[in-house]
Amino acid sequence: MTWKILITCPPMLASIDSCQERFKLENLEVVTPNIVQQLSEEELCQIIADFDGVIAGDDPFSAKVLEIGKKGKLKVLAKWGIGVDAIDLKAAKNLGIYTSNTPNVFGDEVADVALSYTLLLARQLHKIDAAVRQGNWLKIQGTSLRGKVAGIIGVGSIGAAIARRFHVMGMNLLGYDVRPIDEKLCQEINLKQVDLDELFQEADCIVLACNLTPENHHLLNEKAFNLMKDGTWLVNVARGPIVDEKALISALDSGKIAKAALDVFESEPMTTENPLVNYEQVIMGSHNGSNTREAVLRVNQIAIDNLVRDLKRAAEENS
Template sequence: MKVISKWGTGVDSIDAEACAKFGVKLGRTPNAFTTPVADTVLGYMLAFARRAPWMDRAMKSGKWEKIPGRTLSEMTLGVIGIGNIGKAVTRRAKAFGMKVYGTDIIDVDHVFVGETGIEMTNLQSLLSNSDFVSVNCDLNPTSHHLINADTLALMKPTAILINTARGPIVEEKALVAALGSGQVGGAALDVFEFEPLPADSPLLKMDNVMLAPHNSNSSPAAWERVHWNTIKNLVEGLGMQVKK
């Protein structure tokens, strides 16, 4: 084997150390789905803040129920992982007037911090101060089950957890318990520890949870770019050139 060309951004399913050891080139598409994923996070925040899905359900069940909502400018957002997607989420949130907290294991560009006004802090402070918590970090040994029973206990009882990154970053059993007990207000999940989500998952019966089948990357324009770059990485990895 000479080349592995990964369709997409994440390479957590590939043994990068083994590739390096055996001289196998590893290609991917950084920044592949930043726009659709960031849009998805914003959509989830708007849905929970304005209570649109719940009013729709009430209307369709014959109830004229005015469910109180909030504006995003009244709420705070914590972004875990300030990479390409985390930055895009931050910019969208700031455009809606939100106070944004951020945390990362590496230093974040001071120009970005200055431009957006994001307040960089530690994970514990972020969790305790945020109305929404958006998981946007990579899956690696330091982030596996980063969101667990202990960290969930730090969140506001009204807070919403949004995960559009990788399922195993969140300890699903602990999240189910926190949602069921009211320790956490709700969740929007596009990714899961085991995919497809098992048919007997308690998440499927929770009214305070929004679910999607790992689909936040949905975008014909983004797919086309990744298709092309995946082929390009493969061909160039074999020592040839690609002309578009």
């Protein structure tokens, strides 16, 4: 049996040659569209019915998309990566479409990026680099990280890896999570689990490392920013909609947020129409925190494992 598969995850598409032998082994006929970040709902609706399965990036697999897919051949939706906020899981379950993701795979990679962003905010190395390239010998007085309070929102595999790195840098750690944080981790790195208000009030640097859920959409809103110290730093390596960008702009204007590093945005890819591009104290990324060669090759295979497993399950049910 040959299955027709759509792949929409940019890191997997960029490394697709490494998967060809596996595709042949598993009898997968693979379609690889040209994608910058993700397909739109409209684009998915036009093509989804033709595929038995998808290895998905952050594309909007809404109920509408899934219903059209189910009327065609769609049986399996395998998410490449951790976050499933773009998938209507309830609709998929009701339609009998198998879903999966690849949890606990990017802790070190995203934590490295979070630490890198924090170091850039502290020492402004990117500005010094740009100045020296232009013939200027810029001397920026930085900020020491030792002794500063880092508040980490979301202490799962990624948040825990961030916390361990910050502990090595000599930072004091506060953590917030909707679940109890692992006691062994808290003891190991002297991390204190607190409620959100305390984290907002006490942290010098706030790092977002949580999943996006309906409950935490715009978690960082005007009220949250008003609770923070003047001059707080913000690092977001989670999901853009966790931050209300209009409220963030107001916080930057008022000085509540002195500096920010954003790897993700409310609308992606971000365009130059976004007012945040006018703030030199904001470092911007391209939702690229997990993208290392080693991690991509590893997760490619896990995603294919999940896809094939569920395609076989679906075939058995229909036999």
